[in-house]
Amino acid sequence: MTFPQFVFRNVVRNKRTYAAYFLSSAFSVLIFFVYALYIFHPDIQKGVTAILAVQLMTAAEVIMYLFSFLFVLYSVSTFLKSRKREFGILMMHGMTRSQLNRMVFLENMLIGVGAILTGIAIGILTGKLFLMVGSNMVGIESLPFYLSVRALVLTIGAFLFLFFCISLFTTILVRTNKLIDLFQAGEKPKKEPKVSVFLSLVSAILLLASYYLAATATMQSLMFRMLPVISMTIVGTYFFYTQLSVFIVKMLQKNRSLFWKKTNMITISSLAYRLKDNARMFFMVTIVSTVSFCAVGTLASMNVMTKQFEVDYPAAISYIAKDDQPNHQQNLQQIETELHENNVDYSTIQVPIKYVDIASSTASYPPEKLLIVSFSDYKKMSNQAGFDVTEKPLVRNETLAMLTSHFEYFKPTTYTLKQKGITLYHNKSSEHVVFPFQLILDEGLVVSDELFEKLSTENIEIYTGFYTKEIEKTAGMAENLVEDGRAFPSSDSSYAMTVSGTLYDNQMSMFKMMLFVTLLIGAVFFIAAGSFLYFRLYADLDYDRRQYLTITKVGLTDQELNKIVTRQLALLFFVPIAVAFVHSAFAFMALQSFFALSIATEVIIVLASFLIAQLIYFFFIRYRYLRNLKKSLI
Structure with a gap:
């Protein structure tokens, strides 16, 4: 040979x-x-x-x-x-x-x-x-x-x-x-696993602190907390397997009523050795699985964007005429014609928008102009979009910061206008988005009808909104007026415009691409995690054979052997998965801050799917492992 x-x-x-x-x-x-x-x-x-x-x-x-x-x-x-x-x-x-x-x-x-x-x-x-x-x-x-x-x-x-x-x-x-x-x-013979009480406490503190920071993260603080939370979770997980888990098992060994019950002595005694021996493997499986769960779960939760999109883009088509040129009427007529050709049932609304000059502001980056809309027009547009307006009508100098996206974050700000020294102050925002963020370059306020009438009429623009529940039918409309569904306002353009159907198609195409790519990567990571468990299990098979052969000589039955092996395999397979689930759950809590709507359903579906796959893999490996183990005990 x-x-x-x-x-x-x-x-x-x-x-x-x-x-x-x-x-x-x-x-x-x-x-x-x-x-x-x-x-x-x-x-x-x-x-x-x-x-x-x-x-x-x-x-x-x-x-x-x-x-x-x-x-x-x-x-x-x-x-x-x-x-x-x-x-x-x-x-x-x-x-x-x-x-x-x-x-x-x-x-x-x-x-x-x-x-x-x-x-x-x-x-x-x-x-x-x-x-x-x-x-x-x-x-x-x-x-x-x-x-x-x-x-x-x-x-x-x-x-x-x-x-x-x-x-x-x-x-x-x-x-x-x-x-x-x-x-x-x-x-x-394996040495008695040693454990550090100090490192066990460090592990618990790091994990609890990272969970707290993730659970209490807001949209504004998430980016600053992300790196520290990830670092603390990784270090805390490593010490959890090498120190804290072994410390917990040793505490269980001291509980005589539990430790001396039936076959618990064998299970718990070997558990400390298995945790210590497999600490690095458990750590890698947990981190790889967490990355897999979070990647797939994050992209799957993007399905919420369908509903969120309706919140951020209340009008199917939005058009702002920035001057009184005749081409605006032609553009609006073209939009109406295309809506009719596509059999879209729609309604329209037109409201005036005023721009006022700012003398001074407490904002970090004060704009030169401020967009102003009256409260009655804000309510009219919100109702047209299907939103319920619960805000009380504004009076005198009361204002609301105008949201243009659910991602937007505002601070209480004071504006002093050039016109007659008028001072405006807001400490809360509007409940609903009425203008998509692509249409608005400057900050905006909703003011009382009384104040709106007093403000200067030198810079007035006209907003026209086309509202329909069939947003998807507007995809591709007015292609000669917009690029990829939007036309940004600029100094050389006489209008600003968005087509929600086109923007939605582009956004969902991007998310579907990311989901397809992430699903395959997540599958590779998850299968790799299972492989770590598999070859680590079979690497210890000879040792387990000798151990169980010795125990069977003192009267261990087949039923008891099945029970012990099932418990040990379950711990081997599901401890790192369970820890990865906990890590992922808190990661998704932090991710929730990016959504106005709940992503719980999508997250539960993703985690349940991974759990079912792991259960199938567990029962398959358990069957093969018991079969190979019993062959050597005959």
Whole structure:
């Protein structure tokens, strides 16, 4: 038998151990290849939407590649640690250090090449399906299958380089310790896990503090709190697994009524060792899973944007005439004609807008002019949009800061006008948006009807709003008047305009693209997290066999064995997932500050979907693990 044949048979003999690692690597190659098919597809590189899709998928390629590098490196280093006994046997039979390094290098490259070929083969077979689903979510015409040579070269070259570098690096990790140490690698009694009370307290404080900051974050404070919260959560999670969790288990051991009950002694005793041994793996699974949950959940919650859009864009089409030129009448007539042609049932409203000059202001960046609307017109536009106005009518110099978006943040501000030294002050904002933010360059106020009549009439503009519940039908209207659904006010334009249907289509196309990209990345991360659990579990299989074989000799029944194994596997599988769920829940609390509407339903659906997938994976692994374990106990 030649050396390459020996390497090949060695991989085949360890196929159970390498299975999850191989499939996860192949899946990473598959997703990388699918993204490359999109990027290099000749029909997708047209238009703004397609360009954005290519940019998102290119960014996803980079994220995928970096994650794959770390995943493969960690996986291979874990496998090497679990094979010390095997290395000892080979060296006892005369294998040299260089031959051992060569064997490890060839094994890694063999698995890597197999994963590359498998991933690309599945990508070619399912490429048409991915292109159909992706083009539908991206919002472009269905793409025909096109096998790009550049996509093939990029995928093969990138992952060959990745596996080559890691295979080369792992030969350095192979250490030829004393033979006795290699033979006893899996049989040495484990040391009693030590725990630091101080670090346990640090972990609890960091996690509680990060949860508090996330739960109390506002739209204004979130950006400042994000980095500290992420840092505290990562450090707190690491110490939770290495210190706090072991400390909690030790407290459980001191509870005699719990510890001495039936098989709890075996479960709790081994739990402390498992938590300490697997602390880094638990930490990685938790962080990877949290990133996956948050990424998919964040994009899924964007469905709330459908309802939120109606709040921020109350009129289907908004038009502001900035002067009295005759072209405004022609533009409005064109809009009405297109609405009729599309069978859109609509209503219109026209209100005057005044701009007043400001002498001084307490604002940090005071505007030169201030947009003014009367309260009765504000109420009229709100009612036309279907909003209920609960604000009391303003009197005398009472004002409201005019919201142009639910993202807007205002501070109580005083304005002194040039006209007759009039001073205006607001300490609260309007309940509803009546003008989209694209139409308003300056700050705005809602004032009493009495005050509105007193203000100067030198700078008056006319707003015309077209209101309908069929916003989607306005997509693409008035293309000669707007660009991508909006025409910004400027010094050389006589009007400002927005078409909500076009803006909504563009926004949803972007979110669908991001959701498609994120779903695939989230799937890779989640499968990788499952792989960590799988090969860590099988790396400890020999140790578990010896442990349970000893226990069965003193009367452990099959039913009790099933119960103990199920508990331990459940802890192994669901502790990091449960911690990731808690992390994600507080992250979504912080995200809620960006929405006026609740995102709870979307978040629950995402987390429930991940939980169901994890349960299916758990029962599958439990069945295989118990079957392999009982074979050795017969």
